[in-house]
Amino acid sequence: MKTSEGTIGKMKRIPRDHKVRRFHQAKWDEPVIFELSQPGERGVEVPPVEPQIVETVGDGISQLPDSLRRKKRPNLPEISQYRVIRHYSRISQEVLGSDFNVEIGQGTCTMKYSPKINERFVRSPKMAELHPLQDESTVQGMLEMTYQLDLYLREISGMDKFSFQPGSGTQALFTQASIVRKYHESRGEGEQRNEFITTHFSHPSQAATAAVKGFKIIYVPADENGYPDLEALKGLVSERTAAFAVANPEDTGIYNSRIKEFTDVVHAAGGLCCYDQANANGLLGITRALEAGFDMCFFNLHKTFSVPHACGGPATGAIGVTAELAPFLPGPIVDFDGERYFYKRDLKNSIGKVRSFYGVPPAVLRSYAWVRALGADGLREVAEIACLNNNYLYHKILQIRGASAPYIQGRRLEQVRYSWQQLKEDTGITTYDVQRRMVDFAHHYWTSHHPYVVPEPFTLEPTESYSMAELDEYIAALTHISQEAYENPEIVKTAPHNSTGHRVLESVLDDPDQWCITWRAYLKKTAQN
Amino acid sequence: MSVQRYAHPYIPNSAPAVKEKMLAEIGFSSIEDIYADIPGELRLKEKMNIPKALTEYELERHVNQLMNKNQTTKENISFLGAGCWPHFVPAVCDEINSRAEFVTAYAGEPYEDKGRFQALFEYQSLVAELVDMDVVNVPTFDWAQAASTALRMAARITNRTELLVSKNIHPDKLLIIKNYTSPDLTVTLIDFENETGRLDLNDLKAKLSVDTAAVYFENPTFLGSVEVHGQMIADLAHAAGAICVVGVDPISLGVMESPANYGADIVCGDLQPLGVHMHYGGGQSGFIATHDDPTYVMEYPSRLFGIAPTEVEGEYGFGDVAYDRTSFAKREKGKESVGTQTALWGITAGVYLATMGPVGMEEVGQGIMQRSQYAAKQLSSIPGAEAKFSAPFFKEFVIDFSQTGKTVKDINAALLAKGIFGGVDLTEHYPELGQCALYCVTEVHTQEDIDTLVAAIKNIV
Numbered sequence: 001m002k003t004s005e006g007t008i009g010k011m012k013r014i015p016r017d018h019k020v021r022r023f024h025q026a027k028w029d030e031p032v033i034f035e036l037s038q039p040g041e042r043g044v045e046v047p048p049v050e051p052q053i054v055e056t057v058g059d060g061i062s063q064l065p066d067s068l069r070r071k072k073r074p075n076l077p078e079i080s081q082y083r084v085i086r087h088y089s090r091i092s093q094e095v096l097g098s099d100f101n102v103e104i105g106q107g108t109c110t111m112k113y114s115p116k117i118n119e120r121f122v123r124s125p126k127m128a129e130l131h132p133l134q135d136e137s138t139v140q141g142m143l144e145m146t147y148q149l150d151l152y153l154r155e156i157s158g159m160d161k162f163s164f165q166p167g168s169g170t171q172a173l174f175t176q177a178s179i180v181r182k183y184h185e186s187r188g189e190g191e192q193r194n195e196f197i198t199t200h201f202s203h204p205s206q207a208a209t210a211a212v213k214g215f216k217i218i219y220v221p222a223d224e225n226g227y228p229d230l231e232a233l234k235g236l237v238s239e240r241t242a243a244f245a246v247a248n249p250e251d252t253g254i255y256n257s258r259i260k261e262f263t264d265v266v267h268a269a270g271g272l273c274c275y276d277q278a279n280a281n282g283l284l285g286i287t288r289a290l291e292a293g294f295d296m297c298f299f300n301l302h303k304t305f306s307v308p309h310a311c312g313g314p315a316t317g318a319i320g321v322t323a324e325l326a327p328f329l330p331g332p333i334v335d336f337d338g339e340r341y342f343y344k345r346d347l348k349n350s351i352g353k354v355r356s357f358y359g360v361p362p363a364v365l366r367s368y369a370w371v372r373a374l375g376a377d378g379l380r381e382v383a384e385i386a387c388l389n390n391n392y393l394y395h396k397i398l399q400i401r402g403a404s405a406p407y408i409q410g411r412r413l414e415q416v417r418y419s420w421q422q423l424k425e426d427t428g429i430t431t432y433d434v435q436r437r438m439v440d441f442a443h444h445y446w447t448s449h450h451p452y453v454v455p456e457p458f459t460l461e462p463t464e465s466y467s468m469a470e471l472d473e474y475i476a477a478l479t480h481i482s483q484e485a486y487e488n489p490e491i492v493k494t495a496p497h498n499s500t501g502h503r504v505l506e507s508v509l510d511d512p513d514q515w516c517i518t519w520r521a522y523l524k525k526t527a528q529n
Numbered sequence: 530m531s532v533q534r535y536a537h538p539y540i541p542n543s544a545p546a547v548k549e550k551m552l553a554e555i556g557f558s559s560i561e562d563i564y565a566d567i568p569g570e571l572r573l574k575e576k577m578n579i580p581k582a583l584t585e586y587e588l589e590r591h592v593n594q595l596m597n598k599n600q601t602t603k604e605n606i607s608f609l610g611a612g613c614w615p616h617f618v619p620a621v622c623d624e625i626n627s628r629a630e631f632v633t634a635y636a637g638e639p640y641e642d643k644g645r646f647q648a649l650f651e652y653q654s655l656v657a658e659l660v661d662m663d664v665v666n667v668p669t670f671d672w673a674q675a676a677s678t679a680l681r682m683a684a685r686i687t688n689r690t691e692l693l694v695s696k697n698i699h700p701d702k703l704l705i706i707k708n709y710t711s712p713d714l715t716v717t718l719i720d721f722e723n724e725t726g727r728l729d730l731n732d733l734k735a736k737l738s739v740d741t742a743a744v745y746f747e748n749p750t751f752l753g754s755v756e757v758h759g760q761m762i763a764d765l766a767h768a769a770g771a772i773c774v775v776g777v778d779p780i781s782l783g784v785m786e787s788p789a790n791y792g793a794d795i796v797c798g799d800l801q802p803l804g805v806h807m808h809y810g811g812g813q814s815g816f817i818a819t820h821d822d823p824t825y826v827m828e829y830p831s832r833l834f835g836i837a838p839t840e841v842e843g844e845y846g847f848g849d850v851a852y853d854r855t856s857f858a859k860r861e862k863g864k865e866s867v868g869t870q871t872a873l874w875g876i877t878a879g880v881y882l883a884t885m886g887p888v889g890m891e892e893v894g895q896g897i898m899q900r901s902q903y904a905a906k907q908l909s910s911i912p913g914a915e916a917k918f919s920a921p922f923f924k925e926f927v928i929d930f931s932q933t934g935k936t937v938k939d940i941n942a943a944l945l946a947k948g949i950f951g952g953v954d955l956t957e958h959y960p961e962l963g964q965c966a967l968y969c970v971t972e973v974h975t976q977e978d979i980d981t982l983v984a985a986i987k988n989i990v
Contacts, residue, residue: 059899076890093644121593126599131602132810134602205867285576309633312667356672358810413566436638501845
């Protein structure tokens with residue numbers, strides 16, 4: 001092939017002044033995996049059994065009574081290895097993980113950089129090939145990291161002991177509710193204290209897990225500035241109060257500076273105070289659970305402490321408690337006698353267990369490595385930059401036509417719950433329409449948890465991981481869509497246009513006659529077509 | 530020499546010039562202005578006692594030094610199972626499991642994360658073939674929580690409050706079930722037969738009542754025995770108006786019948802055997818399966834991904850089935866609670882099943898049965914050691930060392946000195962069994978591994 005030096009020399013620098021990204025997501029038109037099946041193909045061979053074993057025991061399966069012998073092989077697809085790889089690689093390209101997009105649109109989830117070195121650590125056999133029931137002498141490295149991370153989280157929170165057993169924030173909330181119940185039972189007030197007070201800006205699991213533990217859920221309303229209403233709380237507490245559970249800042253990004261008064265009111269009524277620290281990212285090294293009067297708190301290691309979210313787990317909700325509540329933790333917990341690390345199993349009032357073995361140790365390892373990569377100063381820098389990024393974003397978004405941030409004005413901590421109410425009134429474009437249009441510019445955008453206390457909501461949380469240019473890109477996309485909404489709403493309403501798929505006919509998913517939760521169900525329900 | 534840091538590699542905007550520019554843009558004089566709402570008495574005055582930052586190279590050395598204090602099941606010969614099992618993980622599983630798209634994704638919409646929805650729909654569909662049922666959920670935390678939720682589902686469906694649970698389940702699982710089902714449901718244990726290790730049918734009959742919401746048993750049981758009376762247990766449960774919930778090790782289903790075909794209404798289990806490394810117990814991941822009956826589907830708290838048409842002909846779309854069931858939509862009025870669970874393990878299990886195919890699953894199941902029977906036979910040939918239960922088993926079995934005069938603890942300590950992790954010591958949780966250990970043998974064990982173990986124990990006892 002001929003090339004001309006002159007032509008290359010004249011190649012123009014591509015201008016980068018366009019406001020939104022020119023983007024089209026990969027679309028592979030990839031079949032569902034069953035459609036790839038070719039009878040006779042296989043993806044991997046299984047380890048062969050030595051002849052002497054066969055000679056000694058025969059076919060092995062004759063031991064099973066007929067009633068328990070599988071009659072028909074499972075109808076799994078038959079696919080050679082390279083085809084399996086290509087199938088999954090293709091559909092993986094139809095996923096926008098945070099390594100690909102400016103993932104600030106998933107507020108309340110603290111999407112941040114998950115350092116690659118940490119992935120190397122956890123994929124090492126030194127982590128991946130450990131069995132949870134190995135002798136303690138053979139896992140001293142793992143136990144040491146667990147114990148040290150406990151010490152660091154104590155520094156960050158002021159609590160006295162952490163357990164890493166809960167498998168997520170939801171399970172940490174469940175653990176808190178379990179401890180609350182057990183605590184009151186241990187004092188003979190189990191029956192009496194059956195009310196759990198929370199807020200609408202807390203995670204839905206806050207209320208849901210407390211309900212699983214048999215509590216009646218009571219909501220403290222927000223006042224006109226977005227704070228939980230202290231006067232209302234005073235009217236709600238009583239000898240029936242088991243606990244008050246709240247995030248601070250809540251998902252609005254508003255920090256309640258009177259929080260100590262709240263915890264005092266609840267304590268005076270005999271209740272416990274549980275701190276949901278899912279939004280801790282802006283507070284590292286700044287303020288702690290202990291001084292605010294909480295008896296327990298938890299950190300999502302997959303949020304604040306950089307564990308990747310992995311499409312929705314595995315994760316960890318590290319739960320910390322004061323010394324008084326330490327005997328209630330799920331066991332065992334790691335301890336150190338000055339020479340060796342070991343499991344402490346005799347927790348007098350333990351709630352038992354919430355997750356098998358010790359939870360998700362790879363999450364502990366990653367978090368340990370992340371804390372060591374930052375140090376005390378770095379952790380504070382994380383908090384400060386996360387808050388700086390958020391206030392920068394907040395400042396700019398309030399300049400977009402149709403957008404607002406209800407409640408107190410001026411500053412927020414690490415995230416903000418915004419509203420497109422004005423945009424909807426002016427143009428008919430809803431937050432869902434914006435969501436689908438953002439995809440066209442390679443941005444994830446999440447509306448908010450239910451119920452929508454803020455109308456037409458969206459919650460953004462920029463964390464410390466994104467550069468100013470990336471924040472500007474996200475802002476530019478929202479600005480662009482707002483402009484489209486006012487000038488050409490049709491293009492927003494019919495979005496997405498540049499993504500892998502088009503609008504899903506959702507009514508099918510709610511109709512028992514039409515929903516198909518597996519491929520075999522799909523084949524049955526569409527057989528007549 | 531310490532590194533002069535002006536911006537941390539993980540924090541782009543910590544560069545001082547950028548910081549100044551951004552502050553100026555929003556009209557703040559310093560970061561302190563942002564924290565003005567946090568009162569002085571709540572501010573952390575002292576610096577946290579956390580070591581100073583390490584560079585990536587320093588971190589790598591440091592963490593590797595710590596990890597080198599661990600001895601793995603690959604560097605030793607391990608016969609540990611008991612809810613977390615060593616199985617062969619095809620490289621394909623690791624490859625897909627480590628793709629950044631999947632590792633760093635979270636809660637995207639069906640439009641930008643279509644691949645995630647498809648991968649999880651496929652996982653559901655692949656497990657559905659294995660268990661021969663039409664509905665499978667996006668994974669729960671682990672088997673224990675899957676069982677807990679299955680039992681709560683049964684209680685809601687029957688509007689009853691008593692759960693009958695076979696005593697031969699993992700003791701930790703029982704703790705988790707009790708925690709997830711109290712205070713509104715009660716758990717009553719059903720005995721097992723000393724001779725076979727299987728559920729005691731007479732005890733079951735005596736305890737079934739009009740309050741029984743569900744009967745839960747496992748196949749194979751925690752103690753390894755295959756439960757041959759599955760259909761009878763299910764029939765007894767149904768006759769009493771209760772729901773039959775069966776826990777299953779999915780890697781057994783290449784050769785064993787699915788519980789769906791001997792009366793189970795809900796099947797649950799752990800996905801870890803399907804292509805997920807043990808991760809020191811962090812590889813656990815639960816699944817729940819049912820028939821496509823709206824009464825059951827509407828009681829799942831989990832996300833259920835379904836396939837649906839899009840507005841463009843010739844295109845598959847995916848989305849949440851009956852989302853309004855969930856606590857995401859209804860908070861405390863939804864079914865239990867849902868949040869981040871173990872989606873990546875589910876995707877990986879799907880890759881495993883697609884790679885193994887029907888023949889691979891049959892072969893691996895048969896190979897496990899052959900090796901475990903060989904191991905049990907050889908171990909039983911050791912004077913004083915014998916298989917505790919007479920029932921057939923799949924991959925785990927109990928060896929009773931009582932007659933050797935040695936404790937399991939002593940035997941395991943001596944084995945450890947030879948680089949062998951012996952079977953799980955059952956004396957704490959099942960003192961009534963005597964000096965018993967639960968051995969796990971799978972397709973990863975060679976004849977040489979097993980012979981080495983047997984020779985070592987012969988020397989010890």
